[in-house]
Amino acid sequence: MDRQGRIIRPNSDLGSGRVKQYILSKGRKLTQITTFCPAVIGPGPTHIYLIEDRLLTMVDTGIPTGLAKQAFYYWRNQRIPPKVRDLSDQHSELELATGLKAAGYSLKDVELLLISHGHLDHFSMSRVVLEKSRARVMAHLLDTDEICNPWNMAKEWIMSRPKFLAMGVPLPSAQSSSAWGMSDFSLKVDQPIFEEGWLPMDGYQSKFIFVRHTPGHSPGGISLLVGEEDDREKILLGGDVLLHPITPHPDDLATYLNTLEGLERLKDVALVLPGHGSNIRDLKRRVAFLKRYHRHRLYLTYQACRRPRSVWEIATMPYYFDIPVNPCEFNPLAATEAMVHIRLLRQARGLHLSHTEKGVSYFQSSGEKFDQVYERAREIIGQRAPSFIDPLR
Ligand SMILES: [Fe+2]
Ligand SMILES: [Fe+2]
Numbered sequence: 001m002d003r004q005g006r007i008i009r010p011n012s013d014l015g016s017g018r019v020k021q022y023i024l025s026k027g028r029k030l031t032q033i034t035t036f037c038p039a040v041i042g043p044g045p046t047h048i049y050l051i052e053d054r055l056l057t058m059v060d061t062g063i064p065t066g067l068a069k070q071a072f073y074y075w076r077n078q079r080i081p082p083k084v085r086d087l088s089d090q091h092s093e094l095e096l097a098t099g100l101k102a103a104g105y106s107l108k109d110v111e112l113l114l115i116s117h118g119h120l121d122h123f124s125m126s127r128v129v130l131e132k133s134r135a136r137v138m139a140h141l142l143d144t145d146e147i148c149n150p151w152n153m154a155k156e157w158i159m160s161r162p163k164f165l166a167m168g169v170p171l172p173s174a175q176s177s178s179a180w181g182m183s184d185f186s187l188k189v190d191q192p193i194f195e196e197g198w199l200p201m202d203g204y205q206s207k208f209i210f211v212r213h214t215p216g217h218s219p220g221g222i223s224l225l226v227g228e229e230d231d232r233e234k235i236l237l238g239g240d241v242l243l244h245p246i247t248p249h250p251d252d253l254a255t256y257l258n259t260l261e262g263l264e265r266l267k268d269v270a271l272v273l274p275g276h277g278s279n280i281r282d283l284k285r286r287v288a289f290l291k292r293y294h295r296h297r298l299y300l301t302y303q304a305c306r307r308p309r310s311v312w313e314i315a316t317m318p319y320y321f322d323i324p325v326n327p328c329e330f331n332p333l334a335a336t337e338a339m340v341h342i343r344l345l346r347q348a349r350g351l352h353l354s355h356t357e358k359g360v361s362y363f364q365s366s367g368e369k370f371d372q373v374y375e376r377a378r379e380i381i382g383q384r385a386p387s388f389i390d391p392l393r
Contacts, residue, residue, distance in 0.1 A: 001022065001023065001024055001025075001227075001231075001233040001235070001270055001271070002022060002023055003022075003233075003270060003271050003281065005020045005021060005022045005032070006020065006021050006022075007019070007020050008020065008021055008102050008103060009098075009099065009102045011034060011045075014036055014045075014083070014084075014087075015034075015039065015044065015045050016034045016035055016036040016037075016045035016092075016095055017034060017035075017036075017095045017098070017099070018032075018033075018034040018099075019031060019032070019033050019034075019099045019102045019103050020032045020034075021103060022235065022271075022273075024226065024227055024231070024235065025227060025228055025231050026228075028051075028052045028053070028208070029050075029052050029103075030049060030050070030051050030052070030226060030235060030273075031049065031050040031099075031103045031105075032047050032048070032049055032273060033047070033048045033049075033050070033095070033096060033099035033100065033103070034046070034047050034048075034095075034099075035047075035048060035062035035063075035092040035095045035096055035099070035125070036062075036063075036065050036068065036087070036091050036092045036095060037062065037063050037068055037092070037121050037276070038068060038072045038073075038084060040323070041072050041073070041076075041078060042068070042072045042121065043121060043240070043243075043246060043275075043276045043277075044246065044276045044277055045276065046060065046062040046063060046121050046122060046275060046276060047060070047273065047274065047275055047276065048060050048061060048062055048096060048099075049237055049273065050100070050103065050105065050110075051208070051209060051226060053112075053199075053201070053206050053208045053209055054201060054204060054206065054208075055111035055112040055201050055202070056105070056109050056110055056111045056112070057110075057111070057112040057113075057114055057199075057209065058110045058112070058113050058114070058129065058135065059114045059115075059116060059224065059237055060114075060115060060116050060122040060123065060239075060275065061096070061113070061115075061122070061123060061124075061125040061126045061128065061129055062092050062095075062096060062121065062122070062124075062125045063092060063120055063121040063122075063124050063125055064089065064090070064092055064093060064124060064125050064128075064185075065087050065088065065089050065090065065091040065092045065093075066089030066090070067120065067124055067183060067185065068092070068121075069084065069085070069087075069089070070183070071120060075172070076172055076330055077172050077329075077330065078329075092125060093125065093128050096125065096128065096129075097128075106132075107128070107129055107131075107132035107133055108132045108133045109133070110129055110133040110135045111133070111134070111135055111136070112135055112136055112138065112201060113126060113129055113130070113133075113135040113136070113137045113138070114138050114139070114199070114222075114224070115137065115138070115139035115143070115147060115189075116221065116222055116223075116224075116237070116239030116240070116275060117139075117140070117143050117217065117218040117220060117221040117222065117239050117240060118139065118143030118144070118145070118146025118147045118218055118220060119146070119218060119240065120153075120185065121275075121276075122239070122240070122275060123139075123147055123185070123187070124185035125185075126185075126187045127185065127187060130187065136190040136191060136202070137187055137188065137189050137190050137191075138189065138190065138191045138192070138193055138199075139189045139192065139193065139220065139222075140192065140193045140194070140213065140219075140220030140221070140222050141192040141193065141194040141220060142215070142218075142219040142220030143218055143219060143220030143221070144189050144192055144220070146218070146220075147186065147187060147189055148186055148187065148188060148189055149186060150184040150186040152186065153183060160332070163339075164332065164335060165359055165360070166311075166356075166359060166360060166361050167310060167311035167312050167315075167335050167338075167339060167360070167361070168310035168311060168312035168313065168360040168361075169311070169312050169315075169330065169331070169332070169335045170312075170327075170328055170329065170330055171330055172330045193211055193213075193222060195213075196210075196211055196212055196213050197210065197211060198210055198211075199211050199224075207228060207229070208226065208227065208228060209224050209225075209226055210224065210225040210226075211223075211224060212224070212225060212262070212263075212266075214238075214239070214241045214259045214262070214263065215252070215255050215256075215259060216241065216250050216251065216252055216253075216255040216256025216257070216258065216259040216260075217239070217240045217241050217248050217249065217250060217251060217256060218240075218251055219251070219252075221239055221240070221241055221259075222239065223236055223237060223238050223239055223241055223242075223263070224236070224237040225266070225269070227268070231268065232268050232270075233268065233270035233271075234268050234269055234270060235269075235270065235271050235272075235273055236263075236266065236269045236271070236272045236273070236283065237272075237273050238263075238272050238273070238274050238275070238280070239274075239275045240274070240275045240276065241256075241259060241260075241263070242263065242272050242274055242280055242283070242286055242287075242290075243274045243275065243276055243277050244274065244277050244278045244279075244280050244286060245277060245278065246276065246277055247290060247293055248290075249333055249336070249337055250294075250337075250340050251336075251340070252340065252343075253294065253340040253341060253343065253344045254344055254347065254377070254380050254381045254384050255384050256294075257291065257294060257381045257384075258381050258382070258384035260287045260290055260291060261287075261381070263283065263287060264283070264284055264287040264288075266283065269283045272286070294341070295374065297320070297337075297341050298341050298344065298345060298370075298374065298377065299370050299374075300314075300317070300319075300320060301314055301338065301341045301342060301345060301351075302345055302350055302351070302365050302370050302373060303365075303370070304317060305342075305345075305351055305363050305364050305365040306364075306365055306367075307364070308354035308355065308362035308363065308364045309362060309363060309364075310360050310361065310362050310363075311335055311338050311339050311342060311361070311363075312327070312335060312338075312360075314338040314341075314342065315331070315334040315335050315337065315338035316334075320338070321334060321337075342363055344377055344380065345363075345365075345373065345377070346363070347377070347380050348373050348374075348376040348377040348380060349366065349373075349376060350365060350366050350368065350370075350373030350376070350377070351363045351364065351365055351366070352364060352366070
């Protein structure tokens with residue numbers, strides 16, 4: 001396998017639009033098409049993959065540019081850079097169609113659409129594909145609420161408001177937040193995935209795409225091992241579970257770290273192709289980095305709570321994130337990132353709820369050595385079976 005791949009079309013100055021192709025065993029092609037999604041305020045351009053199997057399989061579809069502008073800038077009251085504001089709302093759709101054409105396909109050729117996980121930046125452009133093709137849609141059962149329910153964004157917003165208030169996060173105005181309920185990008189999942197194994201395809205089983213359940217970034221996250229069983233150089237499509245240079249955001253840290261340990265044991269992975277950012281050439285090295293990174297963030301969190309702290313006080317501490325978080329601006333990802341570290345420390349009995357004040361919760365550390373607390377956290381991580389039902393949740 002050629003790990004470098006061949007660039008068919010370069011990126012624009014927005015960092016998207018690129019088409020890159022990899023040749024796998026028996027000359028089968030795997031194509032990566034990069035489509036617009038904002039960086040810094042968002043995860044950066046989304047990679048879409050096309051795999052030549054018995055059915056032409058597309059993995060993820062990206063986010064429409066109009067929705068990306070709304071979700072990352074307008075609904076959060078963030079300043080939008082002029083070059084993003086001036087983009088056509090159909091820019092990502094055009095990049096996908098142009099990218100497919102450059103690789104020798106068109107939207108109508110797609111026969112199977114596989115969603116790596118139920119986040120907007122991965123599935124919300126699917127209707128563009130489904131309007132032109134007769135593709136069947138597959139996704140893991142545990143993310144079907146996010147993908148299929150037209151009211152999911154509104155539901156998530158309503159449910160998250162009290163949580164953010166308890167974290168001490170400043171919320172955007174009610175007027176802008178009501179917009180979250182007004183967009184419907186849902187789609188029907190024709191066939192949910194609920195077990196690991198070779199991908200089922202219309203009464204036939206792929207011998208080229210193997211599905212791994214990799215929860216922790218989202219409950220129904222999947223990764224795909226691409227290559228025949230005896231290939232010594234396989235490609236892993238990691239969704240948002242393995243990213244570089246940004247670090248994936250865990251929705252449940254213990255489950256995420258357990259997933260990383262499972263991925264670390266995979267054999268014959270020559271290359272990881274992620275949902276955003278750069279390719280990962282050394283899987284074990286990236287996993288080792290991510291484990292160290294979260295251990296350090298647990299340590300910072302634990303040390304900061306020597307006196308009672310709210311989630312938002314932790315998230316806005318200097319050096320907690322590479323990019324300083326403005327304590328006065330709504331930033332849901334920064335808050336939930338701090339929250340998942342607090343949650344694992346609480347599960348390991350290293351932190352406890354000290355008190356609440358004006359509806360905001362404050363946490364305090366146990367006063368033990370951090371290594372003792374971390375040892376208990378490691379036990380919890382080890383108990384997280386990568387299965388559907390997490391008994392500790
Ligand atoms: Fe994601
Ligand atoms: Fe993503």
